[in-house]
Amino acid sequence: MRTARRSESSNTGTARRSESSNTGTARRSESSSMRRRLRSFAIEFWLPVLIVVLWWVGSARADLVFYPPLAEILGRFQDLWLFDRFFTDVIPSLRNMLVGYALSCLVGVGLGVVVAQVRIARHALEPLVHFLRSIPPVALVPIAILVLGFGPEMKMTIIAFSAVFATLIATLDGVRAADPVLAEVTRVYRVSGRDRLFKVILPAAAPQILSGLQVSLQIAFVVMITSEMLASTEGIGYLTILAQQTFAITDMWAGMLLLGILGYLFNLLFTLAERRVLHWHIGMRSQAKTH
Amino acid sequence: MAITSIRRFPATGKTRVAGSNALVVGAIAVLICLAVWEVGARGPLAGGPFPTVGAIAGGLVGLVGEATFWSSLGETLMTALVGLGLAVLSGVLLGVVLGSVDFVYRSTRLIIEVLKPIPPIVVMPLVLLLLGPTTEMGVFLVFYGCLWPVLIQTVAGVRDADPVLLDTARSFGFGRLQRAVRIVLPGAAAFIVTGVRIAGAAAFVIAVVSELVGGAPGIGRDLFVAQNAGLYAQMYALVFVMGVVGLAFNTGLGAFEKWMLHWHPSVRREVVA
Numbered sequence: 001m002r003t004a005r006r007s008e009s010s011n012t013g014t015a016r017r018s019e020s021s022n023t024g025t026a027r028r029s030e031s032s033s034m035r036r037r038l039r040s041f042a043i044e045f046w047l048p049v050l051i052v053v054l055w056w057v058g059s060a061r062a063d064l065v066f067y068p069p070l071a072e073i074l075g076r077f078q079d080l081w082l083f084d085r086f087f088t089d090v091i092p093s094l095r096n097m098l099v100g101y102a103l104s105c106l107v108g109v110g111l112g113v114v115v116a117q118v119r120i121a122r123h124a125l126e127p128l129v130h131f132l133r134s135i136p137p138v139a140l141v142p143i144a145i146l147v148l149g150f151g152p153e154m155k156m157t158i159i160a161f162s163a164v165f166a167t168l169i170a171t172l173d174g175v176r177a178a179d180p181v182l183a184e185v186t187r188v189y190r191v192s193g194r195d196r197l198f199k200v201i202l203p204a205a206a207p208q209i210l211s212g213l214q215v216s217l218q219i220a221f222v223v224m225i226t227s228e229m230l231a232s233t234e235g236i237g238y239l240t241i242l243a244q245q246t247f248a249i250t251d252m253w254a255g256m257l258l259l260g261i262l263g264y265l266f267n268l269l270f271t272l273a274e275r276r277v278l279h280w281h282i283g284m285r286s287q288a289k290t291h
Numbered sequence: 292m293a294i295t296s297i298r299r300f301p302a303t304g305k306t307r308v309a310g311s312n313a314l315v316v317g318a319i320a321v322l323i324c325l326a327v328w329e330v331g332a333r334g335p336l337a338g339g340p341f342p343t344v345g346a347i348a349g350g351l352v353g354l355v356g357e358a359t360f361w362s363s364l365g366e367t368l369m370t371a372l373v374g375l376g377l378a379v380l381s382g383v384l385l386g387v388v389l390g391s392v393d394f395v396y397r398s399t400r401l402i403i404e405v406l407k408p409i410p411p412i413v414v415m416p417l418v419l420l421l422l423g424p425t426t427e428m429g430v431f432l433v434f435y436g437c438l439w440p441v442l443i444q445t446v447a448g449v450r451d452a453d454p455v456l457l458d459t460a461r462s463f464g465f466g467r468l469q470r471a472v473r474i475v476l477p478g479a480a481a482f483i484v485t486g487v488r489i490a491g492a493a494a495f496v497i498a499v500v501s502e503l504v505g506g507a508p509g510i511g512r513d514l515f516v517a518q519n520a521g522l523y524a525q526m527y528a529l530v531f532v533m534g535v536v537g538l539a540f541n542t543g544l545g546a547f548e549k550w551m552l553h554w555h556p557s558v559r560r561e562v563v564a
Contacts, residue, residue, distance in 0.1 A: 124320035134537030244416035267408035
């Protein structure tokens with residue numbers, strides 16, 4: 001949370017700076033801001049570029065079994081994931097993950113909002129939920145295999161089940177922590193149930209719900225990979241661990257590369273969506289930070 | 292409407308009653324769930340993948356009596372704690388450097404941004420290839436997974452250091468190291484401890500992953516073995532144990548955070564309220 005706040009405030013800072021330099025009429029300041037931007041671009045990118053270049057050159061020259069040339073890895077990446085295995089493995093993996101995650105979002109937020117309103121339900125559910133959340137999500141995969149078999153239904157179910165608790169708890173806490181005066185005021189003004197839900201309760205709890213949803217997304221991703229590594233004949237995780245076990249080193253690297261890219265992309269997309277949903281809140285937060 | 296809602300601001304005595312009520316209701320709910328499970332396991336789902344509550348309890352008692360269970364559990368906890376410790380040490384050291392030297396911070400920012408959201412299970416195939424299904428493999432994965440939160444929080448904390456304090460210290464002739472130890476680190480402590488709590492919650496989970504999927508010794512591997520051997524009661528008992536350990540881990544970390552930061556305004560305010 002704290003880091004997030006920090007990066008946001010620094011982002012708005014740079015945005016403001018570039019704006020003011022754009023409106024600046026003096027030519028000199030424009031060219032110097034241009035130079036400054038180039039400089040900061042160079043500072044941000046020199047090391048990543050250097051690492052990739054070193055990896056490329058080093059792995060091409062050295063003849064290490066476990067570190068095949070990067071060019072070969074990229075070639076395998078293309079052949080495997082973009083052509084051969086795209087429909088048979090990449091799509092099923094993503095489908096399982098997205099269906100499971102969507103289920104966990106719906107159930108987590110829905111159940112959380114309802115239960116948070118009913119005190120007895122909250123008291124009844126909380127100990128159970130906290131215990132189930134404490135079980136490492138991947139430990140539930142063997143049970144899921146036992147109960148549901150090896151099919152895609154098992155994977156979607158276990159992804160949804162493991163991921164739901166983070167969202168559920170965040171929603172419960174978020175709704176409960178919402179300003180009690182807000183609840184009183186909506187009641188006094190007799191705001192209808194639906195308006196209360198969509199215009200008062202959910203927006204007030206949105207920051208916490210979203211951070212829960214983000215944790216759920218990470219769990220869903222890990223459980224997707226685990227369920228494929230432990231019990232599958234298809235999927236990105238399955239192919240990657242199979243490649244490792246059969247010493248198909250280049251394929252293994254290609255699999256790790258794809259999983260890494262997916263992990264990064266999921267997080268990126270979520271952050272962008274979150275920023276869109278919470279744009280009002282982020283503004284308030286950076287104001288609140290000043291005092 | 293408004294009058295009834297006044298009741299919703301309870302006096303202190305009332306919350307205590309509500310608190311014990313909550314415990315009772317929670318306990319009843321747990322008992323109901325166990326009862327439903329028992330009925331299901333005896334009736335419609337008998338013979339399936341659901342052993343009875345009694346059988347699971349039996350499995351648990353059996354486990355607790357075995358020395359191998361305790362050595363497995365110790366192995367898992369060691370993996371988690373050693374990996375976490377290494378991650379905290381290197382994360383804080385690296386974070387102080389990255390946070391205090393702007394050039395280094397900006398040069399490495401992208402790399403950290405890209406690596407941070409990649410879970411340890413993604414790099415596991417490579418680590419497994421290099422280290423095999425060993426404790427070292429588990430420790431490395433825990434280290435890898437825990438490093439990012441600690442590092443990122445430390446960098447944020449260091450960069451949040453009060454510039455006036457730093458200037459004052461400099462004008463009093465404090466050296467770089469002295470400033471780091473006396474001003475930057477205490478200032479960043481709240482951030483770092485938060486990072487450690489986040490990392491700690493992940494440590495136990497990653498240790499179990501490395502054992503269950505990667506085959507490192509520990510209760511995760513025992514779970515895999517129990518599943519393959521068809522020892523269902525033992526399997527459920529192991530999952531239960533993991534839940535208890537996970538709960539203890541998280542509670543311990545929360546207490547650790549409070550204890551470390553007892554002087555910090557955010558914690559003190561909590562106590563006052």
